Amino acid sequence: MYIINIKDCEEKAVKSERTLNTTLRWLLSSEHGVPNFEMRCFDIKKEGRTRYGSHPHEHEVLVLEGKGVLNINGEKKKIKPYDAIYIAPDEYHQFINEGEDTLRIICLIPKGKEDHHK
Amino acid sequence: MYIINIKDCEEKAVKSERTLNTTLRWLLSSEHGVPNFEMRCFDIKKEGRTRYGSHPHEHEVLVLEGKGVLNINGEKKKIKPYDAIYIAPDEYHQFINEGEDTLRIICLIPKGKEDHHK
Structure with a gap:
């Protein structure tokens, strides 16, 4: 068992080109022994x-x-707290904050698929 | 892409023996085409x-x-909002509400491993 609160997890700026004002925390990842997917x-x-x-x-x-x-395949869809979203393989996607406060999401992926962000 | 808000997802009582006062919503599951894991x-x-x-x-x-x-392998650990928890295969576990309000968690599993709850 491994447990961490979001506020205690290291927050890193996302350094991807065309990503703005966005940070990333690896809550549950291969470093914690997860076998299949990362949060x-x-x-x-x-x-x-x-x-x-x-x-x-x-x-x-x-x-x-x-x-x-x-923005999903060029179509814009409003999102709000407790929306659960499945984005299928190869779908174009982008999250855009349109409020005054932080837009906070959790995002899970198959293990190892975005290690370039670590 | 598939999107659903928690409040709009069908809420079912968990009918497992020894589970009390607990409901389940399948937010993202094999029915929505997910390839690897279910929320x-x-x-x-x-x-x-x-x-x-x-x-x-x-x-x-x-x-x-x-x-x-x-309750993880017989040891009790307090949990609170925004705690991310990895429970490894074969670890004994139980979630217990100790408050006045609902204890709400999301729980992800590899696809197909708990279809008996559907």
């Missing part, structure tokens, strides 16, 4: 957004706080 | 608890609301 928390701060792009692995997301928009 | 929401209501037991697959949990205890 991260993204804080997309005021005027922040993730990059618009796609990849061959899926995302499973839960919105925790804030308000914003999911 | 559920458990509401462990006042005086509720999940069964104490183990299985060969892991859990990845995020506490959303409420307060309670995780």
Whole structure:
């Protein structure tokens, strides 16, 4: 068993090109021995957004706080707390904060698929 | 892409023996096309608890609301909102609500491992 609170997990700026005002915390990852999938928390701060792009692995997301928009394959969809979102492999996607406060989401991926962000 | 808010997802009582006052929502599951892992929401209501037991697959949990205890291999650990918890395969575990309000958690599993709860 491993337990960590979001506030105690190291917060790193996402250094991907075209990602703005966004930080990442690896809550449960290969470093903690997980066998199959990894849980991260993204804080997309005021005027922040993730990059618009796609990849061959899926995302499973839960919105925790804030308000914003999911740009999914070019279509914009409003998102709010406790929205659970499945983004299928190869779908283009981008999260955009449209509020005054942080848009906080958790995002799960198959293990090892985004180690370049570690 | 598939999106659902927790409040709009069907809430079912967990009918497992030794589980008390607990409901389950399948937020993102095989029915929605997910390829690898499934996201559920458990509401462990006042005086509720999940069964104490183990299985060969892991859990990845995020506490959303409420307060309670995780009984992990016989040791009791207090849990609170935004605690992320990895429960490894074959670890004995039980969530116990110790507050006045609902203890709400999300719990992810490898796809297909708990279809008996569907």
